[in-house]
Amino acid sequence: MKRWTALILLVLILGGLTGCEIFDWLFPEVPVSDSTLVVYYDFDGPSITTLPDNSQYMNTGNIQEISGVVPGKVGNAFSFDGMNDVVIVPNSPSLQTTMRMTVDCWVKPLSLPAAGKPASTGIAAYGRDQQGMWELRLMGDGGIYLLLNWNAASMVEVVSSAKLAVGSWHHVTATFDGASAKVYVDGVLSGEGACPQLVYPGAESFLALGVDFPGSDEYFHGLIDELRIYSEVVTP
């Protein structure tokens, strides 16, 4: 440490500043917005290898395959082909939103899952092989299916009464407030179920976009844009 730096530090300490205040003075940083926003993907591209996270938690996604970066709801969106397109986000503590949670995104289905198998496809999911904390799915009838604690004793399913139309943008929001899970479609409450807790599936968990829970192969066909995850309840 240079002598003048030590002198300034000494003056600051004698002046009554705390260590944090000194740190902030020495290393000013850009203002950080909402600390409960743990993921924010704008899907604007242009990279087709990584998906940057605009939250402060740097949950960068690894694009395994997408069909393209195309005009979206806001700027661009990612186009998922329904066959093998997926983005994988490595696990991080910020994704472990077990107390309260919101998943919010815009989706434009380009086709609906066929009746039978798979009866629904994954828009976004957090979990690991054969165990999931939450998943947002599109059903064969256009409904939104929120699945919580998959393969755990406390599994909860919520299905929206509203249906998504092929070729149209829809705003989909799922919330968990510590007591119940709710699904909103285009800003309107569309399904609700009691849910006392979310079960963290462990360190092997990761976030997947465009497919159902890791270990399965039910791929979403359509566009996804403006996906946000909060560690708080944010109603649309």
Ligand SMILES: [Ca+2]
């Ligand atoms: Ca966008």
Ligand SMILES: [Ca+2]
């Ligand atoms: Ca593909």
